[in-house]
Amino acid sequence: MKLCYLDAFSGISGDMTVGALLDAGAPSDALLAALHSLETGAWFEVEKTVRGGVTASKFRVHVGDQPAKHRHLSHILEMIAKAPLTPRAQAAASAVFLRLGEAEAGVHGVPVEKVHFHEVGAIDSIADIVGACVALDLLDVAEVHASAINVGSGTVQTEHGLLPVPAPATASLLAGKPIYARGPEVELTTPTGAALAVTLASSFGPLPAMRISSIGHGAGDRDFKQHANVLRVLIGDRTDVPEATLVSVIEANIDDSSPQVLGYALEKLMEAGALDAALSPLQMKKNRPGSLLRVIAKPEDQERLAQIIFAETSTLGLRIYAAERRVEARSMVEVETPYGAIRGKVSAQGAFAPEFDDCKAIAQRTGTPLPRVLAAAHEAYLRRGLPTDFEKRV
Helix, strand or coil: CEEEEEECECECCHHHHHHHHHHCCCCHHHHHHHHHCCCCCCEEEEEEEEECCEEEEEEEEECCCCCCCCECHHHHHHHHHHCCCCHHHHHHHHHHHHHHHHHHHHHHCCCHHHCCECCCCCHHHHHHHHHHHHHHHHCCCCEEEECCEECECCEEEECCEEEECCCHHHHHHCCCCCEECCCCCCECCCHHHHHHHHHHEEEECCCCCEEEEEEEEEECCCCCCCCCCEEEEEEEEECCCCEEEEEEEEEEEECCCCHHHHHHHHHHHHHCCCCEEEEEEEECHHHCEEEEEEEEECHHHHHHHHHHHHHHCCCCCCEEEEEEEEECCEEEEEEEECCEEEEEEEECCCCEEECHHHHHHHHHHHCCCHHHHHHHHHHHHHHCCCCCHHHHHC
């Protein structure tokens, strides 16, 4: 499976995305032919440039003297449907515009069909969104992932006046996604870029396990001293090597919550998506017995889980730091025991671990001691003989 990772350390916009994908190897002739088929009257330019010492591709849309048209969503979707694009590119571009329209409608308090696309519906933005979707299709990308998004700071001038960064539509689109502000006080992420990221990316966070085949840089309009103003994309194949990912570790020393409260907090944290949560005994100041609460979380879940800790325990402070989490490749198998089917995980080294919940359910249903059910699962796995091809591969 071919992956695309959007590394938005300097934000993301539509033209940066197209430029980065072209820089990563998307055929420019085929992409430009697809854009010309929209019959917008625009012409396009791709040039090599440098941002902060990094060579990048700059994608430009030229509209000449024709006035910027304010189109409704239905008009734009009709343009995309009539163009001779692949079904995958058409579906992706339409989905991005629909997401963008819903965000604009929410900001302005009107039905989506009433939204007038101003700068979003202009020819250059149509070219950016369609161009990005066509480029991903040309590169045969099956799955898109994204980093946390640098949105910038300060203010931005729009048709509705001076607005804070991130602009309202951008903020709405990125709700629930990991964002931050670093660098100069300018808008780094546009509504078009945000719509592309949230619609196309299946996850936001660290780089997934992949074998990189090409790298591209899409240039922004400005050249900053603080960092290279580029969007980096990494294209490659998913790998089954042991996975090393960045996680957030959240800790708190607690000496004034009851065991019942702490146990409930662990359950809430696991239900909310924590990768792991544990309590360890501590001897704290003034010789008070206490507990160390440690939670391992995905970076994008860090703030949400921190709020649960504050709400469900008595702690007034947390320690949060980044750590590397190494995960060995594994596969799921099912074995047949005298008590019923039991699922289990098989590691790349061949170790087998039966699913505890399956074993527990069988023990309760049949009245069989749990250790006997666990032993039966291990015995059934060993009787299977040689591992499957997939088990060998992982």
